[in-house]
Amino acid sequence: MRVNVSGCILELLQGDLVEQTVDAIVNAANSGLSGGAGVDGAIHAAGGSAIMDDTQAKYADGCPTGSAVESVAGLLSAKHVFHAVGPVWNGGKSGEPELLSSAYRKCLQLAGDHDCESIAFPAISAGVYGYPLDLAANVALKTCIDFQKWHKQPREVRFILFSEGVFGAFARSLETLVEMK
Numbered sequence: 001m002r003v004n005v006s007g008c009i010l011e012l013l014q015g016d017l018v019e020q021t022v023d024a025i026v027n028a029a030n031s032g033l034s035g036g037a038g039v040d041g042a043i044h045a046a047g048g049s050a051i052m053d054d055t056q057a058k059y060a061d062g063c064p065t066g067s068a069v070e071s072v073a074g075l076l077s078a079k080h081v082f083h084a085v086g087p088v089w090n091g092g093k094s095g096e097p098e099l100l101s102s103a104y105r106k107c108l109q110l111a112g113d114h115d116c117e118s119i120a121f122p123a124i125s126a127g128v129y130g131y132p133l134d135l136a137a138n139v140a141l142k143t144c145i146d147f148q149k150w151h152k153q154p155r156e157v158r159f160i161l162f163s164e165g166v167f168g169a170f171a172r173s174l175e176t177l178v179e180m181k
């Protein structure tokens with residue numbers, strides 16, 4: 001599923017994030033940047049040790065929730081990995097939507113800073129961190145659409161959704177947001 005937002009592309013694909021060829025791949029990291037399961041495990045396994053070496057050298061204090069930092073992409077088909085730290089779901093009254101939105105926005109800003117035309121996101125916080133899927137999809141897509149309305153870079157934003165269920169939730173959410181435009 002692909003939509004045009006003010007001349008930029010927003011695309012949803014079902015698949016594996018680490019197989020994407022883009023300028024920047026986004027990791028769903030933890031604030032210690034210490035690696036883990038899910039997307040994080042897959043990125044470090046496929047990208048090799050250069051990614052962890054670079055993040056440890058540059059960000060000894062980690063990265064706060066709601067933000068993101070850049071590293072090399074090692075063996076991945078990308079120029080950069082942006083390590084984004086989404087919130088752990090805690091019922092929704094602890095600032096989760098704002099923190100999730102700001103993690104996405106920071107990645108989109110990093111794409112501009114590093115001259116990236118294309119960026120691929122996972123569904124940040126929607127796995128181990130327990131963010132309800134429909135709500136996570138709405139925040140993710142709304143944040144990207146709002147950003148793309150005002151910025152020309154990155155020109156292409158892809159969401160790589162791991163399963164049919166996650167893809168379906170994002171597709172429904174995108175349909176609703178596009179109708180509301």
Ligand code: AR6
Pocket residue numbers: 015016017018028029030034035036037038039040041042086122123124125126127128129130131160161162163166
């Ligand atoms: N490609 C695309 N999506 C994937 C892949 C993949 N290879 N692998 C998993 N997903 P999660 P979080 C989906 O748990 O919720 C780690 O331990 C998955 O199905 O990776 O932000 C970190 O170190 C789900 O839809 O990220 C943190 O401690 C989505 O990616 C913590 O997990 C996000 O799930 C972060 O948790």
